[in-house]
Amino acid sequence: DPEASTLSGGGRGEDVKLDLSEDEEGQEESSELLGGQKPTGGFWTFEYYESFFNVDTVQVLDRVKGSVLPLPGRNFIKHYLRSNPDLYGPFWICVTLVFSVAISGNLSTFLGEMGNPSYHYRPQFHRVTIAAVVIFMYAWLVPIGLWGFLTWRQGTERQIGGYSFLETVCVYGYSLFIYIPTSVLWIIPFEWLRWTLILVAMVISGSVLVLTFWPVVRDDTKVMAVAYSCDHCGFTHPAGRRL
Amino acid sequence: MAAAEEASRPFAGLSDVSISEDIPVEGDISVPVGSSRRDDEFSTLDEPVKETILRDLRAVGNKFIHVLYPKRSSALLRDWDLWGPLLLCVTLALLLQGGAADSDDQGGPQFAEVFVIVWFGSIIITLNSKLLGGTISFFQSLCVLGYCIMPLTVAMAVCRIVLISGSGNVSFAVRLVVVTVSFGWSTFASTAFLADSQPPNRKALVVYPVFLFYFVIGWMILTFSPSQ
Numbered sequence: 001d002p003e004a005s006t007l008s009g010g011g012r013g014e015d016v017k018l019d020l021s022e023d024e025e026g027q028e029e030s031s032e033l034l035g036g037q038k039p040t041g042g043f044w045t046f047e048y049y050e051s052f053f054n055v056d057t058v059q060v061l062d063r064v065k066g067s068v069l070p071l072p073g074r075n076f077i078k079h080y081l082r083s084n085p086d087l088y089g090p091f092w093i094c095v096t097l098v099f100s101v102a103i104s105g106n107l108s109t110f111l112g113e114m115g116n117p118s119y120h121y122r123p124q125f126h127r128v129t130i131a132a133v134v135i136f137m138y139a140w141l142v143p144i145g146l147w148g149f150l151t152w153r154q155g156t157e158r159q160i161g162g163y164s165f166l167e168t169v170c171v172y173g174y175s176l177f178i179y180i181p182t183s184v185l186w187i188i189p190f191e192w193l194r195w196t197l198i199l200v201a202m203v204i205s206g207s208v209l210v211l212t213f214w215p216v217v218r219d220d221t222k223v224m225a226v227a228y229s230c231d232h233c234g235f236t237h238p239a240g241r242r243l
Numbered sequence: 244m245a246a247a248e249e250a251s252r253p254f255a256g257l258s259d260v261s262i263s264e265d266i267p268v269e270g271d272i273s274v275p276v277g278s279s280r281r282d283d284e285f286s287t288l289d290e291p292v293k294e295t296i297l298r299d300l301r302a303v304g305n306k307f308i309h310v311l312y313p314k315r316s317s318a319l320l321r322d323w324d325l326w327g328p329l330l331l332c333v334t335l336a337l338l339l340q341g342g343a344a345d346s347d348d349q350g351g352p353q354f355a356e357v358f359v360i361v362w363f364g365s366i367i368i369t370l371n372s373k374l375l376g377g378t379i380s381f382f383q384s385l386c387v388l389g390y391c392i393m394p395l396t397v398a399m400a401v402c403r404i405v406l407i408s409g410s411g412n413v414s415f416a417v418r419l420v421v422v423t424v425s426f427g428w429s430t431f432a433s434t435a436f437l438a439d440s441q442p443p444n445r446k447a448l449v450v451y452p453v454f455l456f457y458f459v460i461g462w463m464i465l466t467f468s469p470s471q
Contacts, residue, residue: 046373053374057447088375092452099459106466123466125352 052087052166060089067174070207076174077167077212085166090173094139097176100183101135102127107187139176143168146213163212175208303327310390310432320383320436328389331396332361335460338399339467352463360463364456365389372441372449379440388453391433395457398425399464406469418465426461430454 042048066080077085106124113119147168163171182201186194287295303326336357352360369384377384402418434450441449 050374050376053371053376055448056444058444060448088371088448092371092455095452096455099455099462103462121466121468123352123463123468125356125463 049087052085054084055086055088059084060086063089063174064093064177067177067208068204070204070211072211075212075215076171076208077163081167081170085164085170087166087169087173090139090169090176093173093177093180094135097180097183098128098132098135100180101131104183104187105131108189111187111189135176139172140169143172150213171209171212175205178204299324299326303330306386306390307393310393320379320387323383323386325382325386325389328361328365328386328392331389331392332358335361335392335396335399338396338403339463341469357463360459361389361392364459368452368456371452372437375445375448376442377437377440377449379437384437387433387436388456391429391436391457392460394425394428394432395422395460395464398422398461399467402464402467406467410469422461422465426457429457429460433457 063076063080066074066076070076074080102124105127109124110121144165147163147165150163178201182197185197188194302322302324306324306327336354339352339357340354365385365388368388369379369381372379372384373381379387398421401421405414405417405421408414430450430453433453437449437453438446
């Protein structure tokens, strides 16, 4: 039977490697059984972290596209990540966002003060530090909190089907991508345009997260879900205002 | 006691052992002359200091030339060194000083900030390319990224000269052109060296952080404003 999975036993009770055939069925079976891609090696080895960067250019572009166009019914984790969450996207999207926020904030200050004869241009490099702290805290601490909270809730109610920590971080990272073009367009000095842009970005980013997490949270009390989304909006609003 | 006497002369029983004449015993315990000649070639302990310094300077200068005319050569990768990147980083950080940074904290990057951005940026990009499956080694990648800052350092020097003559719109336009050209040159030079070491379906994933890195450095150079 060419489609059978072969099991090669590891020695001395160590990692058991599962050799799978190349068809779709085999891969989906394994993902349900193992609950995702298991990284090889301990967390002190280089191979452990290499497994988080196992993506191609096409896959990253596909995930970015999926974060910008959230279609109802398309769970980001199930549809795009498919048990292969990566850290490349979240990390480099955060870094790009830090610099684009700092640079466009600096430029919009400059354009706003251009008519002022006593204004002398300053690079305002401290914006980079502030933006880095805020964005990295949002992209890493909030997923940690959410994942811990969801795992705790599932633990008490004995449900299955939660998301792994890496998948949560991945969704948050990719959902931040829409803010990059938004921050670039913020240079245009019209207030109504800026408010429209930030609202559109929040709706898109939020809906990516909602489409992903609603199926898990909906079985829980609705109060929790509403409380969470208020907290999320409350974060992005001051972050946008700081520009 | 007889036993103690025997013990005090442990080799007494061997005094009558001899080698018969017809078994040849030969050997040479002197050090072969050839190996000392090889050692002299690698031993640089006795040469004058000037020659040691000049050899390193020539190696650094050779790599500068390779960056100026980037071709697919492996000279930069084979004999990597970090003197060039250090020299360029210090020069760039020094040139970025003296801006509008002394009066208030809304100025340009401090010396340490430039250092942190250049070195931590290079380390992160190197880690990224290794995690994506690149075959280049850690220090080779640091070497390439550091040397390819050279066009941007030259652009910084040119910008400061331009700023001496004035800081109006014309000087801004000139500086913009110079920084853009040097940023493109840096990115092109570093990808010419780094691109071969990546699997082909991930090349863009490795090139993008390099692009971002030199873009940020170019931005720091372009926004340098002299103190009034």
